[in-house]
Amino acid sequence: MKFQAIKDLESHLATEFGAGSLDVAADLCPPEFAGDITVNCFVLAKQLRRAPPQIAAKAVAFLSGHADVAAAECLKAFVNVTFKPAALFRDTVADLGALLEDARFPAAQRQRVLIEYSAPNTNKPQHLGHVRNNTLGMATAAVLREAGHAVVPVNLINDRGIHICKSMLAYQRWGNGETPESVGKKGDHFVGDYYVKFDAEFRKQLAALRTAQPELKDKADEDLFLETEIGRAAQDMLVAWENHDPTVHNLWQTMNGWVLAGFEQTYARMGVRFDKVYLESNTYQLGKDIIRDGLARGVFQKRDDGAVFIDLEDKGLGTKVVLRSDGTSVYITQDIGTTLLKQNEHQPDRQIWVVGDEQKHHFQVLFAILQKLGYPWASELTHMAYGMVNLPSGRMKSREGTVVDADNLFDEMRDLARQETLTRAGADVPADLDERAQVIAMAATKFMLLKVNPRTTILFDPQASVTFEGDTGPYVLYAYARISSMLRKADAGALAGAVDWSVLGVPEEKDLALRCSQYGTVVRKAAVDLDTSCLSSYLLDLAKSFSRFYRACSVLGAPTPELRRARLELSAVTRTVLKAGLSALTVGTLESM
């Protein structure tokens, strides 16, 4: 939101210095200086090609005479502006519709954005790493939507391959016909147990093999996979699957069904939803025809052994095989195909993949290939890379059982939230206790992941991380619930009639209004940077501003009806902004907590 006085300053300076259009940024004034906002003339100096003090002098002179300005003073090349209260509130919170609309890009800049995230394997349950992906993906999608884009969230489920066959084979051998229902276990966990069983047996056979043949000692585990009986059997099963063996396909359908039903529950809890879910079993053959076409056009080359590759030396990416010598497709071939499929089905202006940063190189290669193939949209593809989640003990490893399971984490957070709620509730236990606990738990979990920059490697300390105080989701929820509580207590007509903003003006009121007015700028920045952390920090700051205001200014007990009216309105605007911002992070709110 831009202040009228700043808009006027823009045109004044543009005229004075003979510049074209000018963009004057007004930042919040740091607390140690007197002023509401500050204009940095160093930045303007570059736009206007004039000395900063010269610009500052002109700006101070102009602003001092402006009807909205109470005081303007210059320190170094910073012009600190204090507004008359009526103007400050008029240009910040008086027009709630404009405030919210400010988050949206102008119509001409709005795009259709396809975003793929989650992309789980159907051989084991999801852990904290997946939770970070899901959370980032859904929040990024929601932020883009809040910024005015049309968003198509999609999932690509990796439901075939050797890792799927591992759990299938283990189930075939040791399953005894049990089902998730018969043992009362969530489907993805049920299947995951067999994946672990397979691995245990493989390790056993591997050890036996190395004992029997000491010369294999230095070979990597992967290289000996087919040397073990169980590894061989899994590979045979994969071949059988690819040959549409009915028994294998039946088992595969059944077990994938169990896993996907389990994922559904986890997704539902997080609020994850997709417009379209792709299955790799349907897409893994895609891309081959594109390769053949590209081969004919000279984009790709064929080696003596029959393998097809592309030379990306000019982009510093080496060479990449895109079809094996036996003619089958590799991972990147599928990605070429699915990218084209998504492009054709949804016609997005832009595609985004939310995938861990260990695959950065893969996406550089993928995008380079698509560019060489000449697709005009190939320049509008983005890999939104994020860092991993580590534990104090190091990396999470499924094999070593050091993963933080998603469902368990959610359960623990919910139980803690319930306990906290009960402690605070005292005698009267809320009827919707479980629902509250669930919302608080998800707010805490998501905020924990969203408040840090996506590229950062997160350290998750189970002991320290499970908290609802300080910079947390529940803190923001608490501010929201307090405002809701006030609004409930106010009588029905409390928010009716015109607001006289000129009665406000203490620092806490001004700070809160100024903070609210930054909502749009922050959302647009988050959308441009594909970084939700600035929005998370903003909401924490906004909640903090409200808490200070709430402490310093009595709302319902304000000395005059006009003051009470204005403070209630300011609180209501804050509540709406909190709600909008939390919703843009896919975090739910509570009216009471």
Place this chain on the structure above:
RNA sequence: GCGCCCGUAGCUCAGUUGGAUAGAGCGUCUGCCUCCGGAGCAGAAGGCCGCAGGUUCAACUCCUGCCGGGCGCACCA
């Protein structure tokens, strides 16, 4: 070997088109409930911003080198 990312308070993290005296939370210490919800508020202590150069009126931010950590560089996905 080459490439990318990271190194900021005891801990976890902000600070990214270079701008005022580098911030927040946790933890530690001190205050605040005759007052709208204490999941709160106010305050204190705590920093050679990995190290060394360079560019600039101005560097946590840009450039070079070094040290330390992570991740990549498959006819795996």
